[in-house]
Amino acid sequence: MVAAxxxxxxxxANQNHPKIQNGQSAALDHAVRLIHAVCGLAGSANLIxxxxxxxxADKIRAAIRNRDTGPVFDWLMSAVSYQGISDxxxxxxxxxxxxxxxxxxxxxxxxxxxxxxxxxxxxxxxxRYDKISRTCAEPEHIRRCPLPKFILRNGRLNQTAYxxxxxxxxxxxxxxxxxxxxxxxxxxxxxxxxxxxxxxxSLIEPLREVYGLSDKVLTMALSCILLGAxxxxxxxxxxxxxxxxxxxxxxxxxxxxxxxxxxxxxxxxGAACYRHDGCAEIIQVVAERMDARQFxxxxxKVFPRFVQHAIxxxxxxxxxxxxxxxxxDDRRRCDNNDCRVRLMCDRVALHRTS
Numbered sequence: 001m002v003a004a005x006x007x008x009x010x011x012x013a014n015q016n017h018p019k020i021q022n023g024q025s026a027a028l029d030h031a032v033r034l035i036h037a038v039c040g041l042a043g044s045a046n047l048i049x050x051x052x053x054x055x056x057a058d059k060i061r062a063a064i065r066n067r068d069t070g071p072v073f074d075w076l077m078s079a080v081s082y083q084g085i086s087d088x089x090x091x092x093x094x095x096x097x098x099x100x101x102x103x104x105x106x107x108x109x110x111x112x113x114x115x116x117x118x119x120x121x122x123x124x125x126x127x128r129y130d131k132i133s134r135t136c137a138e139p140e141h142i143r144r145c146p147l148p149k150f151i152l153r154n155g156r157l158n159q160t161a162y163x164x165x166x167x168x169x170x171x172x173x174x175x176x177x178x179x180x181x182x183x184x185x186x187x188x189x190x191x192x193x194x195x196x197x198x199x200x201x202s203l204i205e206p207l208r209e210v211y212g213l214s215d216k217v218l219t220m221a222l223s224c225i226l227l228g229a230x231x232x233x234x235x236x237x238x239x240x241x242x243x244x245x246x247x248x249x250x251x252x253x254x255x256x257x258x259x260x261x262x263x264x265x266x267x268x269x270g271a272a273c274y275r276h277d278g279c280a281e282i283i284q285v286v287a288e289r290m291d292a293r294q295f296x297x298x299x300x301k302v303f304p305r306f307v308q309h310a311i312x313x314x315x316x317x318x319x320x321x322x323x324x325x326x327x328x329d330d331r332r333r334c335d336n337n338d339c340r341v342r343l344m345c346d347r348v349a350l351h352r353t354s
Contacts, residue, residue, distance in 0.1 A: 026262070027259070027262035027263045028263075028285065028286070028289070030258075030259070030262055030344070031259045031262070031263075031282065031286050032286050032289045032290065033344055034257055034259065034341055034344045034345065035259075035283075035286050035290075035307060035310075035311065036290055037340070037341050037344065038310055038311055038314045038341060039290070039292075039295060039306070039307060039310040040295075041310075041314060041320065041340055041341070042310045042311070042313040042314035042319055042320050043295050043306060043307075043309070043310035043313070044306075044309065044310070044313065045295050045296040046296070047227075047296075047305075047306055047309060048227055048228075048296075048298075048299070051224050051227050051228040052227075052228045054224075054228070055075075055224070055225075055228035056228075058071070058075055059071055060072060060075050060225070060228065061228060061229070061230050063177075064177050064225070064229050064230055064233075065230045067175055067177045067178060068177075069102065069168060069174060069175060069176045069177065070101070070102035070103060071102075072176055072177065072225070073101075073102040073164065073165065073168060073176065074099065074100075074101050074102055075225075076164065076221055076225070077099060077100050077101075077157075077160070077161055077164065078094065078099055079217075079220070079221040079224070080157070080160055080164075080212070080213065080217055080221065081093075081094060081099070081152070081153065081157055083214075083216075083217050085153070087318075090153065093153050097151040097152070098150065098151065099150075099152075100150045100152060100157070100158070100161035102165065104149075104150065105146070105161060105162060105165045106165075108146025108147075108149060109146060111146070113141075113144070113145060113146055114141045114144050114145075115138045115141035115142075115144075115145055116138070117137065117138060118145070118146075118147070118162070118166075120166060120170050121163070121166035121167050121169070121170040121171060122170070124162060124163055124166050124211075127147070127159050127162070127163075127211070129142075129147055129148065129155045129158055129159055130155045131148070131152075131154055131155035131158065132155070134148070147159070147162050156211075156212050157212065159211045159212060160210065160211050160212030160213065163210045163211035163212065164210050164213070167206075167207070167209075167210050171206065180203065180226075180236070181233075183199075183202040183203055183206075184199050184202060184203070184235040184236070184239060185235070186202065187199040187201070187202035188235060196238070196239065196242045199235065199238075199239045200239055200242060200243060203218075203222060203239070204218050204219070204222070207222075215271075215274050216245050216246060216247060219243045219244065219245040220245040222240070222243060223240045223241075223243035223245065223305050224240070225240070226239050226240025226243070227240035227241060227305065228240075237300075238300070240305065241300050241302075241303050241304070241305050241306070242284075242302075242304055242305070243304070243305055244280045244283050244284060244304045244305065244307075244308045245305075245308060246269075246273040246274065246278075246279045246280055246283075246308070247312065248269050249311075249312050249315040249316055249323075249324060250279060250283075250308060250311050250312055250315070251269045251273055251279050252269070252315070252323070252324075252325075252350055253311050253314070253315050253323050254279050254282065254311075255348060255350055256323060256328070256330075256334060256345070256347065256348055256349075256350055257323075257341075257344075257345045257346060257347075257348070258345065258346025258347070258348045259282060260279075260282075261346065261348055262346070263277065263282060265277045265278065265282065283304055283307055283308050283311075284304050286307060287302055287303060287304040287306075287307045288302050290302075290307065292306050292307070322336070322339055322340075323339070325350075328350075330349060330350035330351045331349065331351055332349050333347040333348070333349050334347045
């Protein structure tokens with residue numbers, strides 16, 4: 001049910017976002033009111049418990065505890081496989097054709113591969129394997145190459161699987177959990193307002209170089225791994241809670257509601273969502289003005305992942321199914337009279353007609 005519309009807001013100035021905080025206070029007040037209402041309507045008070053339950057069912061929490069890289073890699077590759085297509089189609093394909101696994105890739109490489117691109121993570125650059133045409137950058141080796149053995153949905157996923165495997169083997173010394181621990185510990189100092197951003201970057205920037213891993217995919221997958229980690233990994237939970245994944249539903253909500261327009265931050269969906277004054281930064285600043293503990297007393301006070309997830313659930317067909325292209329004719333202003341935040345929404349048309 002909807003939480004009380006009044007909220008405890010932190011009014012302290014935040015010097016990390018001077019333009020948003022100081023130059024556009026009216027826009028920020030509007031965004032906080034609107035998104036707070038959405039969190040009351042669609043926010044999951046059991047978000048962390050749900051993530052932990054899912055990871056426990058797949059034995060990932062135990063794998064993290066035991067520093068067993070294989071199951072964590074397998075889970076990450078399954079998560080990556082959902083990008084660019086409906087969850088149902090991706091799941092059905094994996095159930096029918098199988099998944100790329102740590103053990104399977106290791107077994108294939110241990111047998112020996114003639115292609116020089118499989119020597120190391122750094123050699124693997126520009127593999128260019130294409131599933132349909134059965135071609136790659138080194139076609140004379142493809143018959144003996146282990147990479148195409150996995151029947152994945154497309155060749156890009158095969159490349160992602162091997163690139164990620166080689167990253168973990170060669171950069172993380174085969175220990176992904178230990179690598180995350182070391183990266184976060186190093187970036188944790190010195191204290192200050194940039195600490196969390198530094199820790200996020202310590203994971204995302206190196207992994208962004210893995211073939212096929214975008215900021216959105218990395219953020220979604222890593223936030224689950226970090227938030228669902230076993231008790232005792234305080235830095236993991238803190239960084240996971242701070243991660244924000246922007247998909248088209250979240251971006252389009254910020255556009256339709258007028259939040260982007262009020263911040264003079266209109267932009268197309270994509271990399272700009274993560275740039276200065278983009279969607280992610282706006283959600284971050286809104287989260288800093290809300291106390292997430294009013295939705296669950298065990299939540300961290302500032303919980304950007306919860307805020308972003310609430311917006312996604314408000315829009316998604318698998319959530320409340322309110323603010324999306326199936327419910328709204330985006331050639332004109334939204335006319336959904338049943339929307340509970342209609343009176344606060346600017347109802348900006350997503351696509352302008354000539």
